[in-house]
Amino acid sequence: MRSRYIGAIAGGAIVLLLTVLAAAQNNQQNNAPRSPWKYYPADRSVGDGGPAPKRDLTGTWAGPQSGAAVPRSRVNPKNPPAPPLTPLGQQLFDRNKPLGKYSPAGTNDPHVRYCDPYGFPQNMTNEIRGMTITTMPNRTFILLQYMDLWREIWTDGRTLPTNVGGRGRDNLDPKYNGYSVGHWEDDYTFVVDTTGLAPNTWATDSAYPHSVDARVQERFHRDSKNDLTLTITMDDPKLYTKPFYIGDVHFRWIPNQMLDDFTCIPSELQRYLTEMGDPAGSDPSAAR
Amino acid sequence: MRGAPESRYYGYSVGHWENDNTLVIETTGLDERAWLDEAGHPHSAMAHIQERYTRTDQYNLQLTVTVDDAKYYTKPWTFMRANFYWMKAQDFAETLCIPSEAIQYRDTLARPSGIDAR
Numbered sequence: 001m002r003s004r005y006i007g008a009i010a011g012g013a014i015v016l017l018l019t020v021l022a023a024a025q026n027n028q029q030n031n032a033p034r035s036p037w038k039y040y041p042a043d044r045s046v047g048d049g050g051p052a053p054k055r056d057l058t059g060t061w062a063g064p065q066s067g068a069a070v071p072r073s074r075v076n077p078k079n080p081p082a083p084p085l086t087p088l089g090q091q092l093f094d095r096n097k098p099l100g101k102y103s104p105a106g107t108n109d110p111h112v113r114y115c116d117p118y119g120f121p122q123n124m125t126n127e128i129r130g131m132t133i134t135t136m137p138n139r140t141f142i143l144l145q146y147m148d149l150w151r152e153i154w155t156d157g158r159t160l161p162t163n164v165g166g167r168g169r170d171n172l173d174p175k176y177n178g179y180s181v182g183h184w185e186d187d188y189t190f191v192v193d194t195t196g197l198a199p200n201t202w203a204t205d206s207a208y209p210h211s212v213d214a215r216v217q218e219r220f221h222r223d224s225k226n227d228l229t230l231t232i233t234m235d236d237p238k239l240y241t242k243p244f245y246i247g248d249v250h251f252r253w254i255p256n257q258m259l260d261d262f263t264c265i266p267s268e269l270q271r272y273l274t275e276m277g278d279p280a281g282s283d284p285s286a287a288r
Numbered sequence: 289m290r291g292a293p294e295s296r297y298y299g300y301s302v303g304h305w306e307n308d309n310t311l312v313i314e315t316t317g318l319d320e321r322a323w324l325d326e327a328g329h330p331h332s333a334m335a336h337i338q339e340r341y342t343r344t345d346q347y348n349l350q351l352t353v354t355v356d357d358a359k360y361y362t363k364p365w366t367f368m369r370a371n372f373y374w375m376k377a378q379d380f381a382e383t384l385c386i387p388s389e390a391i392q393y394r395d396t397l398a399r400p401s402g403i404d405a406r
Contacts (some may be wrong), residue, residue, distance in 0.1 A: 036291040037300050037317075114388035138378075148298065149384075175382040261296035265386035 004213035021203040024115060039130075039258045040045055041067035049253065052212040057220055058135055060213030060259060061228055063128035077125035077232060077247030082240065089209060089239030096207035104277030109207070110200065113273070115264035117147060117199030121177040121216050121232055126205050130259040140182055140190070145259045153182040153192050164196030165212045174198045174212045185219075196205050203234060204246065209288035211238045226253040295319045295333040306340075313339040323369060324355065332359040337367075347374040 004052075034040065044062075062068040075081075085093055099107045100154075110116035118126055127146040134141050140154040158179055165174045172179070178194040185191045194216045203210040212235035221229045228251040235243045274281075293300065298305040299318040306312045324331050331337075337359035342350045349372040356364040 035293060110388055114386075114391065115390050117384055152379075173381065176384060177382065231307050261294070261298070263297070266390070269387075270391075 003006070013169040014224075025131070027217070034256075036256060039254070040256070042088050042200060043144045043248050043255050044068050044108055044257055045226040045253045048223070048227055052188050052222040052224050052227075055190075055223060057133040057140075057228065058192055060132045060254050060257040062130050062254050063251055064126060064131045064249060064265045066252075066254075068252055071250040072171070073248045074248065075245065075247035077249060077274075078202060080208075080245065080247045082208050083244050086237075086239055086241060091237075092209040092239065094204060095209065096209065098202075098205065098207040104171060104273060105280065105282045109202070111264065113269075115151070115269050117201070119198050121210075121218075121234065121246060122153065122202055122204060123149070123151075123177070124149070124218065124230065124232065125247065126265065127262075128249060129252070129262055130254065132259070137236075140192075145207045145262060146208050148261075151177045151180060153180040155182050160193060160195050160215075165199075170194060176201060178216070188222045190220040190222075194218070203244075210236050213238060227251070293317060297322055298336070306399050309343045311341045313341070315339070329358050329367075331355065334359060348372070349374075 041062075045224045051227070062070055064070050095108075097106060097108045098270070099109055099112045102108075104112065107113065111118055117123065123144060128144075131140065132143040132145075136152065139154045139157055139261070142151040142153065145199065158181060161172050161179050164172045164179065175194050176198045178195040178198075179196040180192050182190055182192040195213060197210055197211070197212060197214055197216075199212050201210070209287050216232065216234045217252075219231045219235065221231075223229055230249040230251070231248075233243055234240075234244040234246055295317050297319045300317040301313050301315040303311055303313040311379065316333075318331055318333060318335055318337070320331065320333050322331075323329060328350055335355060338354045338356070340352045340354075342352075351368070351370045351372065353367045353369075354364055355361065355367045
C-alpha cells in the first residue's frame with residue numbers, strides 16, 4: 001500500500017532522481033518475468049488499438065499521473081482559468097487557501113490537512129492514476145483508484161434530483177460524489193450530469209468553490225480502443241457568472257488491466273504534519 | 289518478497305462460481321496495519337481469507353468468511369456470518385469516514401485531555 005504522503009515527505013527535490021531510477025527500472029522490467037498482479041507503467045498500449053467499441057467504456061484506464069505517458073490536458077483541470085465569480089463566489093474563493101500559494105502549515109485544503117475526500121468533480125481531476133469503469137443494466141460505476149472510492153451513475157432514465165440539501169422530509173442530503181445520471185449521446189460519447197454536491201469540498205485543486213446546486217457535465221469520449229478523453233464543465237450560477245470549463249483529462253487502456261493501490265492515509269498525514277509540514281501546529285480552526 | 293506485489297488494504301482476490309448460487313472469493317496479500325475487526329484481531333500479509341456468497345433466493349444473500357492465518361491463529365476459523373437482503377430502491381445514503389470530523393470528535397469528545405492512548 002502506498003500513500004500520498006510518503007511521496008510528500010520526500011518532496012519535489014528527488015523527482016529527477018526518481019526519473020532516472022524509473023528509467024532503469026523500466027529496463028529491468030522489460031527483461032524480468034511479469035506478475036499478473038502488478039501494474040507496470042512501462043507496459044503501455046501501442047497506438048490507438050483500432051476503432052473504439054460502440055457504447056463501451058468498460059475496463060481499467062491509466063490516467064495523467066499513472067507514469068504511463070498519458071497525453072497531457074489542453075486545459076489543466078487542476079488549475080483552469082475560471083469565469084468571473086459572483087460576489088458570493090468571490091467570497092468563498094477568497095476564504096480558501098490552496099497548497100502552492102500556501103505552505104502545508106498555511107493551507108486550509110481539507111484534503112491536504114486531513115485526507116478528507118476531494119469530492120466530485122475534483123476527484124476526477126486530481127491524483128488520477130487510474131480508474132475502472134464497469135456497467136450494470138441500470139447503472140455505470142466509476143471505480144477510482146485514489147482513495148478506493150466509487151461513483152454511481154444511473155442510466156435508467158431518471159432525472160436529477162432538485163433541491164438537494166433543502167428542507168422537507170423527502171429532500172436529499174448533499175453527497176461528496178453528488179447524484180449522477182448518464183446517457184449515451186452517440187456510440188462513443190457517454191454524458192454524465194451530476195448535482196447535489198457537498199459544498200465543503202473544492203471544485204478544483206486551485207480552490208475554486210462550488211455550491212450544492214452546481215450542475216457538472218462530464219463527457220467521456222472513447223476516441224479509439226486505447227484512448228478515452230474526459231471533458232468537464234460546471235454550471236453554477238450562484239458562484240459563477242457563466243459556465244466554467246474545468247478542463248480535459250486523458251486516459252489510456254492498461255494492457256494487463258492492473259492498478260497499484262494508492263491512497264491518502266490520515267495517520268501518516270498527521271505524522272507528516274507534526275514532524276515536518278506543520279511542526280508548530282497551526283490553528284485548526286484556520287485550517288478548516 | 290522481491291518482485292512480489294506489495295501488500296495492500298484490499299489484498300489480491302480471485303473468484304469462481306462453486307455452483308449456480310455460490311460465488312467463492314479467495315484473498316491474500318493484505319496490509320498488516322489493518323485489523324480484522326473492531327475487537328483488534330490481527331492478520332498477517334499471508335492470511336488467506338475465503339468469502340462464500342450464497343444467493344439462497346431472489347432476495348436473500350448469505351455470506352460466510354473464513355480466515356486461515358497460520359502466523360497468528362492455530363487453525364482456520366469462521367470470522368463472520370452475515371445475511372444481506374435485496375434493496376428495493378437499489379440506492380443508499382453515502383457513508384464516508386471524514387478524517388477531519390474524526391479528529392474533531394477525538395479532540396472534543398473522546399480525548400479532550402489530549403492523553404495519547406498508545
